[in-house]
Amino acid sequence: MPPPGLVVRQASLTFGNRPLFHGLQARFDAGSWTCLLGRSGSGKSSLLRMIASLRLPDNHHLDLATSDGAPLTGRLAWMAQQDLLVPWQRVVGNVMLGSHWRGRPAPEDRQRAQRLLDQVGLADKAGQWPDELSGGQRQRVALARTLFEDASVVLMDEPFSAVDAITRLELHDLASRLLADRTVIMVTHDPLEALRLADRILILQGEPARLVSIPVPEGARPRPLDNIDLQRRQAELVTRLRESAHA
C-alpha cells in the first residue's frame, strides 16, 4: 500500500496561557521525508506528538487529514529520543515488541525480527539483553523495532540526538535506506542532520509560531558531508535558526 500524505490544519497549542502556535497549517507529501526544526520550547515535539495523537499536558487541538482519506491508526510508527528498549525482553524480543504486546508473536514474526536485526547490523546480538548493548546499538534496535511495525508513516522525535557524532552519521545512512518510500516526519535539533536527510525542511519560528519552509540541498539523500551545496546551506540554516530566536 503506498504511503499517505498528511495535511495538518488548525493546529494550536497553548502552554499555560502563552499560545505557542494557533491556526498552524502544514502539508507532508506522500513518501517524503520532512525535518522539523526550531529552538527548544518552540513546540515542535508537541506538534509531532499531536500528529501521533499521544498524550500532551497542555491545551491543544489539531485537525489531521490523510491524502487517501483513511485513518492513520495502525499505519503509524513512533521513534523517540530514548531507545525505549524494555529490559525484560531480549534484543530480538524488543524488535518484535509490538507483536509481544498485542498478543503472542508468530514464528514468522521472529524470522522477520531477525531479518531486521540483520539489516541494522546486529544479527549476532539477537539473544542478548538490551543492557549489554552500547547506546548506538540500542538505537539501532529501536530503529529495527520501528521498521517491524511496517508502518507507512514514521514519526521520529530527535531519534539520533543521544548518540555520538560518528554513530549518528552511520544511523542516517541506515535510516535513509530502510525508511525509503515512507512518509517520514522527523523533529531534530541538528541542522546538518536535516540537510542530509530531508526532502523538505520546516522551521517552527516566531511567537506565535509559523512554519517556514527552507530549501534543501541538491542531490539524493542521505547527502554526503562533502556536498558543496550542503555546506553552504548549513551556514544559512544556522543563521535562520539564530534569527528565529530573536524574532
Next chain:
Amino acid sequence: MLEKIAPGRLVRPVVALVVLAAIWQLVLILTGVPRYILPSPMAVGSALIEQRALLAHHAGITAIEIVAGLIGGILLGLATALALARFRALRRTLLPLLLISQAIPLFALAPILMLWLGYGLGPKILMAMVIIYFPVASTGYDGLRQTPQGWLDLARTFGLSRRQQLLKVQLPAALPSLASGLRMAASAAPIGAVIGEWVGSSQGLGYLMLNANARLQIDLMFAALVVLVAFAVLLYFGVDAALRLSMPWHRDRVESGS
C-alpha cells in the same frame, strides 16, 4: 555459576552463628544467669534434637499458615494494585480506606478474627494475609503508576487496549518495585501467623512457645524460636530466588554488583 558461589556465601553466616553462640555461652558463664531465664546454646540444641517430633508437628502447622497467608496475601495485593491502576473511581474510594486500614494495630485485630473465625487455621492465615497484603498492594500500585511515559507512548502507537497496556507494559515495568514489596511481605508473614497463634490456638510454634514458657521449658521455647527464625530466613531467600528467576534480565547485574 550459582553452585560455585554458594559454599563461599555460606561460610560467613555459619561463622557468625558460631561466634554468636560462643558469646551467648560466655554471657552465661560470666553472669551466672539461671537456666530458666536463659538456657545455654547446648541446651537449646539438645531440645531441638530431642523434641524434634513435637517441633516438627507444630512447625508444620505454622508453615501451612505462613505459606497459605503469603500466597493469599500476594494474590489479593496484586489484584488490588491492578484494579487501582485500572479504575479511577476505585482509586478515590479504596485508596483512603487502604491507608486507614494500616492504622489498625494487628494485635487488636487478632482477637476479633478469633471471635469470628474460631481457633482453627483460618484466622492465622487471615492474619498473615493481612500483614502481607498492604506492602504488596502499595508497592505494586506504585510500580504500576510509575511506568515511564515513553513506553506508554509506544503502547499507544502500537494500538494496545487499556487492558493490554496494563498487563503487558505496566505490570512488567512494575516488577522491580513489586519485588521489594514481596521481600518485605516474606519477612513479615511469620509475624502475622505467630501473633494469631498467641492470641488463641491449640497448635503451631506460637502456641508451643507460650505453652513451654508456662511450663518453664525455656530450652524448648528457644528451640521453637530457632525454628521460627529458620522459617523466616528460608522464606526470604526462597522469595528472593523466585524473584530473580522471574527477572532474568536483573540477575546478572545483581550478581556482579555484590
